[in-house]
Amino acid sequence: MSDEKTSLSERNVASPKFPSEELYRPDVNTDGIDERKLMRRIDLHVIPWLALLYFLNFMDRGNIGNAKLYNMTTDIHVSDTQYLIALTVYFFPYALFEPASNVILRRLRPSIWLSSMIFLWGVVMVCHGLIHNYGGLVTVRVLLGVTEAGMYPGIVFYISSWYKRAEMGIKIAFFFSSATISGAFSGLISVAIHNMDGVGNLAGWRWIFILEGLLTVVVACASYYMIQDYPETARFLSEEERVFVIRRLQDDVRLSAAGEKYKKKYIWQSLKDWKTWAAMGIYMGFDGPLYAFSLFLPTIINKLGFTATRANLLTVPPYAWGCITTIAVGILGDRLGTRYYLSLFLFATGAAGYIILIASRSPALSYFAVFLGASAIYPSIPNNVAWVAGNVEGAYKRSVTLGMAIGFGNINGADFFKQYRAKDSPWYTTGHAIVLAYIVVGIISITVMRIGLQIENARRDRGERDEIIDGIDNKRADAKNGHYPSVEAARLDKGDQWSGFRYSL
Structure with missing residues (x-):
């Protein structure tokens, strides 16, 4: 037995591998698996x-920002104020449904839930090209917020179910880089x-919505087959490979990788965790600026004299x-x-x-400053998402924490639309000042997170x-931290609150 001065948490950190009898599916031999080749295939x-x-x-x-430049608001008789309101209402259902969507995602199959959302928002996008008045614009923006709500937090949670904490940054960066490519291609x-x-007696801006929406519908149909759900059920993996991936995640203190039954206490664990609220501040710091940047960049460049x-073409380089x-x-x-x-450098x-x-x-x-904004806002998102997701253990707890943080960040994005007013063009000083204030909130929040961790x-x-563990003599163990029959029982029950879990800084 270890020296009494060595804490339970230290003993477990020093021995990251499970004893053989505690392995997931100990009957399966995975010695022949090439880890690097398997992870490349995944x-x-x-x-x-x-x-x-x-x-x-x-x-x-x-794409509504691009369509606006081609007389969308004039054709449907929408004022600048009404346009800003229509952009704003998108965020309320979008933020509201994100936490719930992630819980549903965990209880259902990602291939079903995510694909269904994609199909529905594709239909809503086609409807954007058929509106004729302000009421129609508000309606389709609300519906778009509802149908898109679970996509981003769902994808982040889904990635966290496949990869170790130290691998998530680059994985999220690769998937999120498609947002910047999307911004470039959108123009x-x-x-x-x-x-x-x-063509067809329809304005060009209507075809932007219709064709892009139809493309989304087609991809949604393919997604029912292409999305592979979780490692334990992935069709492209053999039984040995599934076991290897799950053991690999468990070694990274991802005990929920082998499946976790829904319990209400996991939701409450997230709500009572200070990290969830600090994460909401972090997401506030970059999500608001993200939407201000993506939706108003064409307008900002246009008002600079192009x-x-x-203006649409000049959005591509940033x-x-x-x-x-x-x-x-x-x-x-x-x-x-x-x-x-x-993260501090990026902010x-x-x-x-x-x-x-x-x-x-x-x-x-000003155009040079736009490049600085792009090089800070977009990389901040995967970096901080990986940080938050990697410091929350437990599938349901992580899904709720990500849903709340991302949802709160998105609801704050709604504030910018009333700040970028036509009367402030071409410099939009007020809107830029509000973005700067949100970035400062982000700096404060990441500092609080770092110090707390x-x-x-x-x-x-x-x-x-340290918890009291049956059979382990640990003088520092305290009943207030819990009493468990084994270390694994403590890890499964407490998630990142377990004494052996170490937060990444």
Whole structure:
């Protein structure tokens, strides 16, 4: 037995592997599995399709900004104020249904839940091209918020069910980089589709919605087959490979990888955890700026003196740069093993970009600041998403935490639409100032998260969180931390609250 001065948590961290009798499916021999080859195959089956789905998700959500440049608001007789209201109402159902959607996703199959959402929002997107008045615009934006609500948090949770914590940054970065590619292609596609102006007696902006919506519907039908659900049921894996992946996740303190039965207490664990509320502040810091950037970038560039078509084309380089930096930061974050300082640098870069936008009265300088914004906002999202998801153990708890954090971040995005007012063009000082304020909130929130996690890790190193475990003599164990028949029982019940769990900084 270890020295009494060595805490229970320290003993378990020092021995990350399970004893053989505690392995998942101990009857299955996985010695012949090539881990690198298997993970490459999983990458090819999981990440590219998710990237395609998020590409369509982001394009369908933001193409209204491109359509506006082609006289959409004039054709349906919508004022600037009404347009901003229509953009805002999208976020209320979007944010409201995100936590619930993630719980449903866990209880159902991702292939069914995610694919159904994709199909429905594709139909709603087609309906965007058929509206004729303000009421129709508000209706389709509300419905789009409802049908898209579970996609982003669902994908993040789904990725966390396949990969170790130290691998999630680059995986999320690859799938999220499709958002920047979507932003770039949205401008190009809008310019191309607008050439259909007059076909079928429909305006070009209507064809933007109709064709992009139909593409989403087609992809949704394929998704029922392409999405592979969880490792324990994946069709492209052999039985030995499924067992290997689950054991691999369990070694990374992902005990819920083998399946977790729904219990209400897992929901309450998330609601009572301070990390959930700190994560909501972090998401507030980058989600609001993300929507302000993606929905208003074409308008901002247009008001700097460029025509509608040229403004749409000039959105491409900032998004391309954002894609490059997103992937680079994803790789760097996983290799460094720490995310706080990287996140701090990104938020600071974003703050610098918006300070320039506030002060600048030069189109060229403002356009340069847009690049700073893209290189900060987009990489911040996968970096912080991986940080939050990696520090929450338990499938249902993680799904609720991600749903709440992402939902809160999105509801704050609604605030920007009333700040980017036509009367403030071309410089939009008020809107840029609000974005800067949100970035400051993000800086404060990541600092709170870092300090809190560091303090909690230190407490666990000192044995202050040790549980009473039957058969283990541990002088530091305290009944207030729980009493369990085995270490594995404590890990399964407490998730990241278990004394041996160490938070990544």
